[in-house]
Amino acid sequence: MTTTQPLLTARGLTKRYGRVTALDNADFDLYPGEILAVIGDNGAGKSSLIKAISGAVHPDEGEIRLNGEVINFRSPMEARDAGIETVYQNLALSPALSIADNMFLGREIRKPGFLGRWFRMLDRPAMEKRAREKLTELGLMTIQNIGQAVETLSGGQRQGVAVARAAAFGSKVVIMDEPTAALGVKESRRVLELILDVKRRGLPIVLISHNMPHVFEVADRIHIHRLGRRLCVVDPKLISMSDAVALMTGAKKPPEEALAA
Amino acid sequence: MAEAQEFEKVLSGSDTSVAAFEDHGASFVTRIQHFLHSTPAAVPLIVLLLAIVVFGLSIGGRFFSSYTLTLILQQIAVVGILGAAQTLVILTAGIDLSIGVVMVISAVVMGNFAVGYGWPTIIAVPVGLVVGALCGLLNGALVAYVKLPPFIVTLGTWNIIMATNFIYSANETIRDADVAAQAPLLHLFGTSIKVGNAVLTLGVIAMVVLVLILWYVLNHTAWGRHVYAVGDDPEAAKLSGIETKKVLMAVYALAGLIAAFAAWVAIGRNGSISPSWAVTDYNLQAITATVIGGISLFGGRGSILGTLFGAMIVGVVSMGLNMLGADPQWKVLLTGVLIIGAVAIDQWIRKVSV
Numbered sequence: 183m184t185t186t187q188p189l190l191t192a193r194g195l196t197k198r199y200g201r202v203t204a205l206d207n208a209d210f211d212l213y214p215g216e217i218l219a220v221i222g223d224n225g226a227g228k229s230s231l232i233k234a235i236s237g238a239v240h241p242d243e244g245e246i247r248l249n250g251e252v253i254n255f256r257s258p259m260e261a262r263d264a265g266i267e268t269v270y271q272n273l274a275l276s277p278a279l280s281i282a283d284n285m286f287l288g289r290e291i292r293k294p295g296f297l298g299r300w301f302r303m304l305d306r307p308a309m310e311k312r313a314r315e316k317l318t319e320l321g322l323m324t325i326q327n328i329g330q331a332v333e334t335l336s337g338g339q340r341q342g343v344a345v346a347r348a349a350a351f352g353s354k355v356v357i358m359d360e361p362t363a364a365l366g367v368k369e370s371r372r373v374l375e376l377i378l379d380v381k382r383r384g385l386p387i388v389l390i391s392h393n394m395p396h397v398f399e400v401a402d403r404i405h406i407h408r409l410g411r412r413l414c415v416v417d418p419k420l421i422s423m424s425d426a427v428a429l430m431t432g433a434k435k436p437p438e439e440a441l442a443a
Numbered sequence: 444m445a446e447a448q449e450f451e452k453v454l455s456g457s458d459t460s461v462a463a464f465e466d467h468g469a470s471f472v473t474r475i476q477h478f479l480h481s482t483p484a485a486v487p488l489i490v491l492l493l494a495i496v497v498f499g500l501s502i503g504g505r506f507f508s509s510y511t512l513t514l515i516l517q518q519i520a521v522v523g524i525l526g527a528a529q530t531l532v533i534l535t536a537g538i539d540l541s542i543g544v545v546m547v548i549s550a551v552v553m554g555n556f557a558v559g560y561g562w563p564t565i566i567a568v569p570v571g572l573v574v575g576a577l578c579g580l581l582n583g584a585l586v587a588y589v590k591l592p593p594f595i596v597t598l599g600t601w602n603i604i605m606a607t608n609f610i611y612s613a614n615e616t617i618r619d620a621d622v623a624a625q626a627p628l629l630h631l632f633g634t635s636i637k638v639g640n641a642v643l644t645l646g647v648i649a650m651v652v653l654v655l656i657l658w659y660v661l662n663h664t665a666w667g668r669h670v671y672a673v674g675d676d677p678e679a680a681k682l683s684g685i686e687t688k689k690v691l692m693a694v695y696a697l698a699g700l701i702a703a704f705a706a707w708v709a710i711g712r713n714g715s716i717s718p719s720w721a722v723t724d725y726n727l728q729a730i731t732a733t734v735i736g737g738i739s740l741f742g743g744r745g746s747i748l749g750t751l752f753g754a755m756i757v758g759v760v761s762m763g764l765n766m767l768g769a770d771p772q773w774k775v776l777l778t779g780v781l782i783i784g785a786v787a788i789d790q791w792i793r794k795v796s797v
Contacts, residue, residue: 258683276676276680276743288683304668
């Protein structure tokens with residue numbers, strides 16, 4: 183791990199909302215091909231950190247580098263164009279639109295030639311074909327009709343659509359914010375398998391979760407966030423869940439070697 | 444496969460289908476609910492056909508004549524076009540209360556430039572269109588960038604534009620004869636085309652063509668899908684990479700432009716141009732057509748074809764009651780019933796998603 187260069191790094195990120203400091207000089211490192219879990223108490227600044235990386239929030243200070251190059255996202259679209267896909271906790275799906283329309287929201291495919299150029303006509307068949315391929319690849323094709331509105335899907339299926347969207351377009355990093363929070367036992371299992379599936383394709387994943395068993399099961403490294411900054415990074419094989427929780431809540435001080443990671 | 448935790452071991456023996464639907468249990472009513480959910484223009488279309496049949500049976504052949512039916516279309520052309528503009532705004536979960544007075548001020552500007560200042564009509568019309576679009580742009584900027592609620596913004600601009608209209612025009616009507624003599628092009632959309640007994644005006648044709656164009660844009664272009672997404676869940680739309688502010692600006696500006704186009708059609712229908720049109724409740728008529736047409740006031744749902752049907756329903760009801768010799772207030776009463784009924788049905792259809 184020490185010999186490879188991190189794919190995505192952040193140094194000294196700071197974000198203030200009025201008097202509230204959400205990010206206080208936070209650092210972040212993601213290595214190629216790994217699953218990095220980010221854990222922290224409520225209000226520790228996990229979401230702000232993720233939003234800064236995914237372009238949804240512009241940090242007041244600090245720099246983010248992707249492949250060593252400084253990046254400066256002004257919108258989620260720019261992060262997506264750079265290959266960073268995010269599955270938000272609220273899924274960011276538009277309930278009344280169809281599955282295919284949702285998967286291509288903001289990057290629709292237009293018909294080739296005259297119809298697309300002059301009438302800006304969407305290429306529905308192409309979008310539906312690709313959406314169906316992606317969902318099948320991820321084993322989610324129990325959805326009968328790709329044209330059905332997302333609001334007619336169950337919670338697990340909606341999660342599946344959001345994950346499929348990220349996996350379909352993410353070329354560098356996939357970020358998942360609480361992907362199992364709203365799901366039942368079986369559907370959580372399915373999403374964890376999806377996460378490992380995405381990893382097997384070589385994409386690194388940032389996983390934000392409060393569910394310690396899930397975190398310890400799939401993560402290669404655990405980034406513990408506390409009071410707006412990175413407290414330490416630990417190896418899930420060398421630490422117990424209760425120690426991780428103790429670090430996260432401030433009940434325990436991090437060991438020296440973990441601080442350096 | 445991920446290594447399952449202890450309590451999850453039993454999952455290997457469980458049903459492997461992932462949250463599949465059990466369709467066989469769906470009742471007839473549920474199926475209707477699903478059909479209406481996926482075909483939002485169906486309800487107003489059914490109500491429209493019912494209204495035509497009911498009035499047709501009670502009035503007889505006189506109502507069914509192509510003359511009467513096309514006369515209804517002529518009467519609703521202006522409101523139908525304003526309803527189309529209102530639909531765009533309501534789809535984004537907004538509302539435009541200024542749309543009626545935007546139309547009036549655009550008409551007054553067109554008339555004053557063409558007749559009062561003697562500019563060529565070919566220039567006066569675009570000037571009017573620009574005024575309408577600028578009014579819409581002002582609404583859009585206040586909603587998207589200053590982040591004020593659309594109801595408040597357009598309530599304010601409604602008053603501002605109405606007052607400006609009266610101050611600018613000194614409340615002087617431009618007479619039909621003057622328009623016809625100096626700027627006949629302003630009467631363009633009043634031109635009628637007779638096919639047998641049916642009388643269609645260019646205004647009616649413009650309304651239908653406009654709605655069809657907007658239907659295409661809303662359903663078959665990326666921008667149209669973004670309009671729905673912004674109204675459906677603005678936060679999700681933003682995170683999906685849609686520039687929600689630009690979409691809102693464009694929607695309000697387009698609504699203003701369409702209102703100015705409605706002004707041109709209204710001049711054709713009325714002949715004269717009067718600033719006092721501003722006291723007519725065009726806004727409410729446009730909102731009524733939109734709501735009866737099944738466009739959800741919460742945004743993101745409905746088909747613009749429904750608005751066209753909604754405007755036609757109001758036209759059929761008022762013509763039918765008129766021919767029956769009923770007190771005009773019955774039309775108002777029935778419109779109220781239709782509005783409440785339409786919203787109740789909208790709420791019921793929405794429950795399909797639970």
